[in-house]
Amino acid sequence: LKLRPGLATRWETLSPLHWRFHLRKGVRFHDGTPFTASDVLFTFERVRKPRSQMRSRIPDGARIIAVDAHTVDVHLEKPNPILPANWESLLIMSRPWAERHGLADPGAVPQSAPDLPANGTGPYRVISHRTGQVMHFERHAMWWGEARGLARRVDLFTLANAQTRTAALLSGQVDLIVPAPVQDLARISATDGFKTVTGAELRTIFLNMDQMREELPGAPAGTANPFMDRRVRQAVYHAIDIDMIRRKVMLGLSAPAASLVSPLILPGIREIERARHDPARARQMLRDAGYENGFDVVMDCPNNRYVNDEQICLAIVQMLARIDIRVRLNAQPKALFFKKVLSGGGYDSAFNLLGWTPATLDAWNVLDNVARCRDDKGNGARFNLGGYCNGEVERLTALALGEGDPARRSAMMVQAFRLIHEDAGFIPLHQQTLAWAMSDRLDASVRADNQIKFDALRLRPAARQSATAPPGAATDAAPRIR
Numbered sequence: 001l002k003l004r005p006g007l008a009t010r011w012e013t014l015s016p017l018h019w020r021f022h023l024r025k026g027v028r029f030h031d032g033t034p035f036t037a038s039d040v041l042f043t044f045e046r047v048r049k050p051r052s053q054m055r056s057r058i059p060d061g062a063r064i065i066a067v068d069a070h071t072v073d074v075h076l077e078k079p080n081p082i083l084p085a086n087w088e089s090l091l092i093m094s095r096p097w098a099e100r101h102g103l104a105d106p107g108a109v110p111q112s113a114p115d116l117p118a119n120g121t122g123p124y125r126v127i128s129h130r131t132g133q134v135m136h137f138e139r140h141a142m143w144w145g146e147a148r149g150l151a152r153r154v155d156l157f158t159l160a161n162a163q164t165r166t167a168a169l170l171s172g173q174v175d176l177i178v179p180a181p182v183q184d185l186a187r188i189s190a191t192d193g194f195k196t197v198t199g200a201e202l203r204t205i206f207l208n209m210d211q212m213r214e215e216l217p218g219a220p221a222g223t224a225n226p227f228m229d230r231r232v233r234q235a236v237y238h239a240i241d242i243d244m245i246r247r248k249v250m251l252g253l254s255a256p257a258a259s260l261v262s263p264l265i266l267p268g269i270r271e272i273e274r275a276r277h278d279p280a281r282a283r284q285m286l287r288d289a290g291y292e293n294g295f296d297v298v299m300d301c302p303n304n305r306y307v308n309d310e311q312i313c314l315a316i317v318q319m320l321a322r323i324d325i326r327v328r329l330n331a332q333p334k335a336l337f338f339k340k341v342l343s344g345g346g347y348d349s350a351f352n353l354l355g356w357t358p359a360t361l362d363a364w365n366v367l368d369n370v371a372r373c374r375d376d377k378g379n380g381a382r383f384n385l386g387g388y389c390n391g392e393v394e395r396l397t398a399l400a401l402g403e404g405d406p407a408r409r410s411a412m413m414v415q416a417f418r419l420i421h422e423d424a425g426f427i428p429l430h431q432q433t434l435a436w437a438m439s440d441r442l443d444a445s446v447r448a449d450n451q452i453k454f455d456a457l458r459l460r461p462a463a464r465q466s467a468t469a470p471p472g473a474a475t476d477a478a479p480r481i482r
Contacts, residue, residue: 001202001264001361001448003084007035007092007121016079016404023070028142029094030118030125037066042095042104052106056368057086079402081409085360094119123147123455124154132158137454149458155480160304165478169194169437174478176444178452179307180437182251188437196437199446200255202262203357204366205306207316207427209233210350212376212387217350218298226295227350227386233424235285237275239323240316242429249311253433259417260356260370262431264448266363268414272421274428282323294324300341300352305334307432313353327351341385343378352385355432357449363413367397371420388425392416452479 008021027035044064047054058064061077074083097119098104118126123145124137137154139147157174159165162181168174170191180188185196209227210217216225226232242256258274286294301313310331317327332340341349358365367381373389374380396416403409420426434446443458457479 003088003361008084011084014073017076019074019076019083020067021072021074021084023072024144025070027121027144029097029121030140031094031097032142033094033096035092035094035121036069037072038069039092039095040064040072041066042098043090043092046093046098046104046106047090049106054090057090059083079404081402081404082360082362082364085362088361089359091120123150134158145455150455151457151459154454154457157478157480159478166437168478169439174480175442176436176438176457177478178436180435182253182307182435185435185437193440194437195440196435197444197446198253198433198435200262200264200448201357201432201434201450202264202361202448203306203355203450204257204260204262204431205309205312205353205355205429206257206260207236207429208349208352208354208384208386208388209236209427210347210386211389211425212347216295216297217348219296219350225350226289226291226297229289230424231285231289232291233427234275235282235289235323236320236325237424237427238278238282238285239319239325240427240429241277241319242274243277245312245315246430249308249315250430250433253307253435254430255433256430257428259421259428260426261358261363261366261417262448265358265361266410266413266417268410269363269417271414272418275424279319279322286323286325291324294326296326296328297351298349299327299329300337300349301329301331302334302337302353303331305337306353306355309353312429316353343382347376347378347385347387349385353429354383354385356383359449361449363410363417364397364400367393367400367413367416371416371425372397386426388420388423390419390423390425393419454479 007024007027009024011019011021013019023037029035041064044058046052047058059076059080063075065073067073101117102108123140123143125140126135127138128136135156139150139152159168165177166181166184166188169177180196188194189196210225211227213225216223246252246254246256256274258272259269261269263269286292299313299317301310303310313329313331317329320327339345341347341352356366356370369381369383371384371388371393372381373394374382374384374387393416396412400409400412403412434450436444436446438444441460443460444456
């Protein structure tokens, strides 16, 4: 979980407000054009445009200057010790290619290609793409990295059905399935020629409760919002049996969480203990808050976004029923779910399940995107779906961004998460365990950030090839390696 050189071979701070990035020489995009500082400046200019979804990656007021063809300086208005971490997944685009295809603005529709064009600098280039079905990649002959052991071609199929994925693997139609269905792991491991690999994921699954509106969203007009009372939120927390969810729903493939961030990222978070399962205490808290007869609420939940997401929500509905909180579950495909609960839908949800992986591999990302205050339009922590707001958390988040001493910075963030825990501002559930299944002729490691990097898939000699494509389409991945 540490940054390593890529298109930037090294970086340095010439002062707290002045960063310098040295770019790799000899790199070519898939169309053969060279990679230079001009492409970096173009990408950063594009990211700052109004329709970009990545504007937060570049600090306000930052000036980005090309020193020469392979050196870029960044001048900041305020110190930012995690600046490079914000760019780990900020992919550089070719300026001439993007302008030629009419893609200089985010959200623009390609003008010169019948299907989605692609042009990167990575080890594989896209040779064909059918949305929701299959992408074909072949090795990029001019890639700057180590190509030994890389497959000549990768075919990436999208297979929504778990049984279809497992059948495609065991029949030899694909070499790797991601994710592997947890109920099939034992069978796959026991089959000659196949293996499974599991690993902890950084993503934390948690519950949001509306804490901005005096009236309960989705309830009849005039219904007071019980989640405005901390005792009610704590009651919900105590009602949840996370060990049962781990055993029965996740089949052991989860790590119960006491905070919104994984201890793999912020080790000090281990100081925070999860609220214990205690239905009797939960019922007493509801009585103390004036809800001795409980209340009714709608819970929004995706049914195809996270591992066993709908099953988790169903389990929570049953647990809350035991303390007289009557929950009507609204489980929807992720597209409909996010349309409803995010800022575009007016945060139209009283109670919901969400997951978050810090893209920067830094705990500050969680505070900034999920736990800071926001307004009803999403200004602030845009993904704070419940509208939780604590002034001291806000202050610590701002201080941590500019703190250069790692120990002091970590202590600030641990304190912020401790305050969130005491408020029951969110209810953390667990970090998922990632599960992959593959041919034993393939070597691959599960990344905690759940990225699939084709250059990390290494073939052993005589890896089998597949003649036919597996049926199915939609959400999960099954690569075929050649």
